[in-house]
Amino acid sequence: MSAVARSVRPFASRVLSQKLPLAAACRVSPAAGFPRGSVRSFSQSPFMELKKYTESHEWIELAADGKTAKIGITEYAAHSLGDVVFVELPAEDLEVQAGEPVGAVESVKSASDVNSPVSGKVIQGNAILEDKAKFINESPEGDAWIAEIEVTDAAELDSLLDAETYKENYAKE
Amino acid sequence: MSAVRPLRRGINLLGSKSLSQPTSIVANGSTLLPRQLTSPLHRGLRTPTAARPFLRVSSVSSPNGGVRFASSAAPSGPLRQTQLYDLHLARGAKMVPFAGFDMPLQYSDLSHVESHKWTREKASLFDVSHMVQHELSGPGAIELLMKVTPSSLDKLGHNQSTLSCLLEEGTGGIIDDTVITRRTDETFYFVTNAGRRDEDLAFLEAEISAYKQAHGADSIKWSILEDRALVALQGPLAAEVLQSYVHGSGPETDLSTLYFGNCRELHLTLPDGSRTPHPLLISRTGYTGEDGFEISIPTAGSPSLPAQVTELLLTNADQVRLAGLAARDSLRLEAGMCLYGHDISTAQTPPGASLGWVVGKDRRDPATANFNGASAILPQLASPAKTLSQRRVGFTVEKGSPAREGAVIVDINDESRTPVGIITSGLPSPTLGGTNIAMGYVKQGLHKKGTEVGILVRNKLRKATVTGMPWVESKFYRGKA
Numbered sequence: 001m002s003a004v005a006r007s008v009r010p011f012a013s014r015v016l017s018q019k020l021p022l023a024a025a026c027r028v029s030p031a032a033g034f035p036r037g038s039v040r041s042f043s044q045s046p047f048m049e050l051k052k053y054t055e056s057h058e059w060i061e062l063a064a065d066g067k068t069a070k071i072g073i074t075e076y077a078a079h080s081l082g083d084v085v086f087v088e089l090p091a092e093d094l095e096v097q098a099g100e101p102v103g104a105v106e107s108v109k110s111a112s113d114v115n116s117p118v119s120g121k122v123i124q125g126n127a128i129l130e131d132k133a134k135f136i137n138e139s140p141e142g143d144a145w146i147a148e149i150e151v152t153d154a155a156e157l158d159s160l161l162d163a164e165t166y167k168e169n170y171a172k173e
Numbered sequence: 174m175s176a177v178r179p180l181r182r183g184i185n186l187l188g189s190k191s192l193s194q195p196t197s198i199v200a201n202g203s204t205l206l207p208r209q210l211t212s213p214l215h216r217g218l219r220t221p222t223a224a225r226p227f228l229r230v231s232s233v234s235s236p237n238g239g240v241r242f243a244s245s246a247a248p249s250g251p252l253r254q255t256q257l258y259d260l261h262l263a264r265g266a267k268m269v270p271f272a273g274f275d276m277p278l279q280y281s282d283l284s285h286v287e288s289h290k291w292t293r294e295k296a297s298l299f300d301v302s303h304m305v306q307h308e309l310s311g312p313g314a315i316e317l318l319m320k321v322t323p324s325s326l327d328k329l330g331h332n333q334s335t336l337s338c339l340l341e342e343g344t345g346g347i348i349d350d351t352v353i354t355r356r357t358d359e360t361f362y363f364v365t366n367a368g369r370r371d372e373d374l375a376f377l378e379a380e381i382s383a384y385k386q387a388h389g390a391d392s393i394k395w396s397i398l399e400d401r402a403l404v405a406l407q408g409p410l411a412a413e414v415l416q417s418y419v420h421g422s423g424p425e426t427d428l429s430t431l432y433f434g435n436c437r438e439l440h441l442t443l444p445d446g447s448r449t450p451h452p453l454l455i456s457r458t459g460y461t462g463e464d465g466f467e468i469s470i471p472t473a474g475s476p477s478l479p480a481q482v483t484e485l486l487l488t489n490a491d492q493v494r495l496a497g498l499a500a501r502d503s504l505r506l507e508a509g510m511c512l513y514g515h516d517i518s519t520a521q522t523p524p525g526a527s528l529g530w531v532v533g534k535d536r537r538d539p540a541t542a543n544f545n546g547a548s549a550i551l552p553q554l555a556s557p558a559k560t561l562s563q564r565r566v567g568f569t570v571e572k573g574s575p576a577r578e579g580a581v582i583v584d585i586n587d588e589s590r591t592p593v594g595i596i597t598s599g600l601p602s603p604t605l606g607g608t609n610i611a612m613g614y615v616k617q618g619l620h621k622k623g624t625e626v627g628i629l630v631r632n633k634l635r636k637a638t639v640t641g642m643p644w645v646e647s648k649f650y651r652g653k654a
Binding site: 082083085086088104106107108109111 | 279284285286289499502503573574575577600601603607631
């Protein structure tokens with residue numbers, strides 16, 4: 001399925017960007033006539049950084065360069081999990097498709113995959129979590145990110161949830 | 174990495190996971206309830222591992238495709254509530270479906286780990302009213318119970334109890350585990366698992382009606398005590414706290430003479446100074462490894478009595494807090510105790526589940542043994558190495574990802590990673606500072622303490638060592654020997 005998605009993505013991303021999804025409000029429009037529709041001209045301004053969410057309680061935040069992103073679990077997920085006792089970090093250079101694991105979070109009562117919201121290649125796992133898994137409970141959407149990846153196609157973020165939609169629909173008891 | 178792993182994604186991220194299992198626990202030929210212990214679970218973020226039913230029906234009989242939360246008692250219907258449901262909500266419980274009931278997983282005042290440690294250091298109160306309380310009486314009661322269990326119930330004194338197993342005819346497979354108390358010569362009180370309600374009742378119904386056919390309708394009277402609540406007060410402060418509320422005076426009110434495995438009917442003193450309208454059946458037992466009590470509370474004419482008693486026991490929040498299924502699961506595993514539907518099933522006999530000790534010493538003579546499955550079980554007790562292909566043992570797993578239910582055990586020296594067993598319960602032990610502990614079945618020969626094995630966790634090999642159970646020493650109150 002991901003292979004199919006990949007083959008249609010350049011087109012899809014162009015369509016999506018023209019339809020101005022909700023998140024477009026906080027993003028500059030893609031440069032018209034850019035040779036490859038999938039390449040987004042994200043502004044260098046930190047105001048233009050993009051943070052999106054998944055139904056499965058991951059977040060992804062695109063860096064100002066528009067190419068790398070950090071991935072973690074949401075406040076809601078961290079709270080629901082309870083005391084995190086171990087975080088499995090991804091190996092460097094691991095290539096992942098959207099929806100594939102870039103790590104796992106373990107509490108006493110459960111183990112949960114952390115899936116990459118988009119396709120990409122792992123730059124690094126967050127080494128802080130190796131010794132201090134519980135940091136996830138303290139700063140899940142901040143410094144306790146789990147993986148940093150090089151994003152294959154930033155346009156993949158378009159189809160993810162914005163903060164408001166996620167919180168309204170997925171982060172309620 | 175994820176290719177081999179069909180993730181259960183109920184609500185996604187936090188569906189806890191297990192490998193799709195090529196292996197299973199060796200079955201004993203049970204045909205009554207074909208099951209596999211290790212079928213993938215379906216758990217979402219709101220229903221994490223600890224919420225798995227302590228007893229549970231396999232997905233074989235589940236109409237909703239492997240969702241094993243709901244017990245067979247209520248696979249798809251509305252969840253039942255215990256008498257303490259409103260109290261749970263008022264106390265900030267996070268409720269989850271469990272064995273057909275809406276049950277507290279944990280409460281807002283303590284995290285899972287905090288609640289676990291609270292139980293080991295102070296005292297916790299658990300609502301276990303979902304469990305099934307039975308009374309069996311009549312001249313045939315003992316004979317019937319000694320057919321369906323391998324226990325020496327005739328050796329029990331009044332108000333003494335024993336852990337036992339209901340056994341399937343022929344195979345000796347474990348239909349359920351149960352604690353049986355002899356109240357009088359001809360009256361027994363026993364408690365079975367909520368998640369096995371349908372199977373247990375069908376089994377008992379058939380056994381009892383066959384017995385009545387042979388011995389007359391008055392030979393046995395069986396009732397399910399639906400109107401009773403059941404709470405467990407567990408922890409080092411349990412006795413001190415409960416003692417302070419025992420009503421009246423006299424030697425019978427002194428809990429220091431109530432030893433593990435014994436029970437007594439006592440009244441408690443309510444805040445207004447009156448005594449409880451009914452005596453409570455107080456058993457010194459539990460499922461945490463700590464000293465403690467299970468308290469059966471009648472409700473006839475006083476439906477609020479369970480809540481009143483619970484509030485009473487919770488009076489001092491520095492001593493007693495509510496605890497839910499999450500802590501119950503981690504506590505019982507540290508204590509090396511089995512969870513039906515996970516660690517034991519009809520696929521095992523008691524010796525096959527390393528529970529051979531439930532078979533009474535005086536019931537092991539093949540010439541006289543007449544309990545269900547005796548012909549299968551006695552040879553296993555006599556020569557386990559020849560008759561049992563797998564053993565239930567404990568493991569301590571190296572630092573890192575915990576090995577959980579469904580993880581495959583492999584021979585550490587075998588490059589091809591041929592499965593030699595399977596984990597049935599596992600988690601990082603809160604009492605042992607997060608040391609990964611696990612229980613499971615491993616091939617005969619690899620079951621000796623100290624044996625090193627490998628366990629595949631998310632396709633990575635974790636080293637593990639066969640370890641004696643319990644991991645946390647039990648503190649049952651046995652008095653001075």
